[in-house]
Amino acid sequence: MTKPTPDPRHTLTLRDVSEASGVSEMTVSRVLRNRGDVSAPTREKVLEAARALGYVPNKIAGALASQRVNLVGVVIPSLSNMVFPEVMTGISEVLEGTGLQPVVGVTNYLSDREESVIYEMLSWRPSGMIIAGLEHSQASQAMLARAGIPIVEIMDIDGTPIDHAVGISHRRAGRQMAEAIIAAGYRKIAFLGTQMPNDFRAKKRLEGFEEALGKAGLTLVDREYYSGGSALLKGREMTAAVLDRTPDVDFLYYSNDMIGAGGLLYCLDKGLDVPGRIGLAGFNGVELLDGLPRKLATMDACRLEIGRKAAEIIAGKATPGEKVELFPTLQPGDTIRR
Amino acid sequence: MTKPTPDPRHTLTLRDVSEASGVSEMTVSRVLRNRGDVSAPTREKVLEAARALGYVPNKIAGALASQRVNLVGVVIPSLSNMVFPEVMTGISEVLEGTGLQPVVGVTNYLSDREESVIYEMLSWRPSGMIIAGLEHSQASQAMLARAGIPIVEIMDIDGTPIDHAVGISHRRAGRQMAEAIIAAGYRKIAFLGTQMPNDFRAKKRLEGFEEALGKAGLTLVDREYYSGGSALLKGREMTAAVLDRTPDVDFLYYSNDMIGAGGLLYCLDKGLDVPGRIGLAGFNGVELLDGLPRKLATMDACRLEIGRKAAEIIAGKATPGEKVELFPTLQPGDTIRR
């Protein structure tokens, strides 16, 4: 029983490439990173050897030695609604050419989870962090502040950022929508939203909304919350509940477009005159709405642009002030009287 | 001009905690990882010092020293359709308790991008990789095969996996749907799908579908492809085009539920008798369908379960054969005659 040749699945190191090519580890390293001057023949030899062996560099060792990690942590509450994937698209677009790579962590709107995701990410010493929202536990804030890397809090600017913030004012967005609704002559307005104690942005929109109602001497005539399940279906159910409980309601303000779309489908099913008898509006400006029988009023949350701007800050392509405010546009669609 | 105290933002190391607590680095390390026996008082001292300083361990160094990385690479084509977020949910669920963390990479259905995402991920020496699909470039396959870690290819089992595969047979799914449609009496059947040369699974479904049609002596009476844009809207447009071009078509088979939903809304708008005059079916079983005025026929792609099983294999909680086949169920909904 002879000892077989060493395990061919042994993970390759620079040394293996060095031996195979007859070039020092240092020079191999230089070739693989396109650094410094290496003669063309040497370069060829190295590349050839690396390819033949199937060498994949060990970034862990590289990062430790160089104190440089080409990772950007992105911490978001959820991937399953349509908003964050689009933010991610903007981030990826900009990071594409920079050699930086986004790494996503999902918190499910849980502060505890956010804290551990941040901790976990920081322990990989990323080059920057992009985090949804301005509300974080004290521990989270402290960690981020101490990290010594650019931190960009996205989506929201109603508050004080740790480092940078890129987003919209949700309070103002709520106010604007309320003003448009009131201007269109609606008076008996209900709110339908998610039961998410930690969705601070939805909360701020509602605050702004109610504030504007108050200025016009109005208050919400009804409100309905849900959690979990198919948003479209929930939108239907909630709408049914509100119409049942408050038959004279004349406007339904939804905290997001998906439940709004469900509500719209329900109203159309019931043969209600939209937007004459009843108006509807959502929030986010999701592309789904384009395929609906009628276009739901909404407000674009500037998701793509937020992702882009945040990534630019991390990549050092922008030297912004502390806050970058974007301004969503109201899209009246077909569900608000003109 | 005196030199100020050393930068307080200097990144903390074990040594700092060691000095602050008067305990050796090694013991500090043990406490922070809950390894080995450490006396309660020592443990307290260390924890206290770490907390006070705001120490975040450096996983790069840890990983290099221990040759252990608690990361699982997940490579998927897209985040913006509803299917992969749900797979991710399944993965996260299972990985939760294991100390393993998923890291997501998106390929946009591009083989080149897939290759570089895989390379990038492998260079971090993850504990395992989960990858959508069975079709990869030769270079990708070689890298994965050499990596010496568990590789799980998900979604599809029609082919030969590198290591493990968890998924459904899309060919069979297509066949099954065709059989159900034919059994319901439809004969003039059209296909509407995405123009994605690299969506091999959609391609396989269509192959299975056409094969079953062929067995019944039928062929597709029309086909329509799209790319980009709002799927719901595209579904409408494509449906309009097909109905216009082939007025006597009596069934529309969509490559995914979103365009199917758009088509359904279009048919209902036009007052077509669904499923009498015309039937429709999609694929995926997305939860969105529950909110539609009529429920679209579809087939559940077992997304959550695929994610779970794949993660279990990586986490060593399952000792599966090479392939784990799941069986999607046909959900006839309200758009196929009974």
Place this chain on the structure above:
DNA sequence: TTGAAAGCGCTAACAC
């Protein structure tokens, strides 16, 4: 243009 030495911050393995 190339190579040698030192060390990044941590942990395995072993001593005490």
Place this chain on the structure above:
DNA sequence: GTGTTAGCGCTTTCAA
């Protein structure tokens, strides 16, 4: 229970 030593696989720095 706790400490010491020796690296992990690279890159930085400096010498040749």
